Ligand SMILES: Nc1ncnc2c1ncn2[C@@H]1O[C@H](COP(=O)(O)OP(=O)(O)OP(=O)(O)O)[C@@H](O)[C@H]1O
Ligand code: SF4
């Protein structure tokens with residue numbers, strides 16, 4: 001499996017795309033255009049949030065993930081189920097049975113991402129004590145939000161929590177443990193059971209060392225394999241460790257609950273996240289210490305690879321929190337060892353993507369901006385999407401960047417045609433001098449006959 | 450400073466008490482700066498100060514005009530309002546001092562940090578104010594020299 005720099009899990013199935021404009025209008029970073037009757041995703045702008053997958057009426061957008069068979073390539077395989085995975089099952093089902101089921105379908109061991117969240121929460125608490133933090137600190141758990149900030153809110157990169165996600169944390173711990181058991185790095189296959197395409201991308205970019213995650217298998221595909229097995233599991237082999245603090249990360253609000261009392265906030269749904277980031281950008285919300293932000297409505301239970309309706313999943317989570325109302329404290333020595341080994345560090349630093357910039361040259365960029373302003377005035381302002389760009393302004397930008405034409409707008413095209421028709425009419429009535437007499441003569445003649 | 454022409458100018462009205470559209474001007478300015486490709490930390494300073502100035506008109510004045518001029522190496526902002534003016538500027542600059550009424554505070558404004566924030570974020574701040582007439586806020590932001598060219 002190759003590690004790709006620019007990789008996106010959200011893909012388009014061209015044969016299904018009808019070229020409608022649902023997705024272009026819903027995309028939070030205006031990354032999609034319809035060209036030649038098909039949607040096109042701009043790789044630089046896409047944040048893998050999955051909004052287009054949700055909105056496409058033709059199921060033409062999909063999330064690329066790994067098949068379960070991919071685990072066969074490894075001698076020793078470890079499953080990392082997302083906290084949201086637990087919420088896919090009826091809450092009456094013991095979680096230990098779910099985890100045992102994972103062993104039954106082929107994994108050799110299971111590390112709960114929910115436990116990773118509990119471990120990470122301790123580290124976040126320490127970080128929030130620091131005096132040099134820029135408030136509010138924004139959670140780095142949702143990769144779609146991280147990418148959104150890199151693309152659209154680069155000035156908030158200093159607010160982003162500089163620690164790895166629960167997945168990154170638990171993946172490193174799992175690898176360290178497997179190595180202690182004597183397996184060589186190449187023999188170990190670590191697989192995340194993912195609720196969303198954004199996490200698939202995070203996995204693909206996890207690097208090649210300790211942080212490596214070898215694949216991401218969709219929650220829905222594991223779910224369908226597992227439900228058939230559950231009835232036959234009698235003996236519970238794996239005992240589960242994560243309690244309410246970690247399980248709560250399955251849905252919005254769970255992060256702050258695991259941090260104990262404090263000035264926190266939680267926002268979910270990518271468009272709401274954008275509205276809150278805009279507030280933070282102008283200097284509001286400075287009294288908030290930690291801002292939990294998730295791209296999906298409801299948090300990860302709302303991920304596009306979930307099977308369960310997110311609101312039912314939320315009921316399941318609430319029951320699980322009561323049922324597993326315990327917390328296994330984390331040993332200080334372990335925490336210190338993990339810290340030393342870099343378990344909490346992100347493998348890649350955050351970076352501004354600067355895709356909003358109109359030109360590398362400032363003068364040119366501002367010239368382009370003015371041309372856009374003029375074009376916007378000329379365009380009808382209906383944001384109808386018929387041109388293939390999400391808004392009239394976006395079309396104006398595309399025209400300036402030489403990616404579209406004025407006549408892509410059906411209204412401007414119509415105006416041009418009207419102008420042309422008028423001109424043609426005028427031209428047509430201008431009869432060549434040498435023909436005038438004959439023509440007139442004919443007319444006269446005709447009238448007489 | 451030699452008088453060169455600004456690369457982009459923008460002029461917008463601000464309506465006192467209109468909380469629905471409050472912040473729109475600053476967010477438009479942010480988009481221009483971002484599309485121009487100014488460095489993110491610079492943009493953040495400009496936008497925070499611009500937002501505070503815009504909000505002061507919305508909260509404390511009746512109406513105002515927001516003018517911005519963007520040059521290749523600096524941003525110049527003037528916010529002119531018709532309003533009550535500021536009787537004691539020194540007092541107004543004190544952190545925590547605010548005359549905002551309770552219903553404004555309930556909306557999360559009126560902490561009394563706006564003017565000091567504007568001072569911190571801008572490289573030059575000048576305020577002209579006349580009681581019962583209005584206030585004019587002038588701010589300049591200079592790009593760090595290594596960012597130029
Ligand atoms: N444009 C203005 N017109 C009239 N009075 C003003 C204006 N700007 C500021 N003031 C006065 O100065 C005081 C301090 O302003 P400042 O912006 O620092 O705080 P605030 O607006 O009250 O609260 P905050 O900005 O933290 O929401 C205001 O309470 C108000 O009395
Ligand atoms: S909220 Fe969770 S499921 Fe949704 S994109 Fe973010 S990490 Fe993925």
Ligand SMILES: [Mg+2]
Nearest residue numbers: 501505563564
């Ligand atoms: Mg103020």
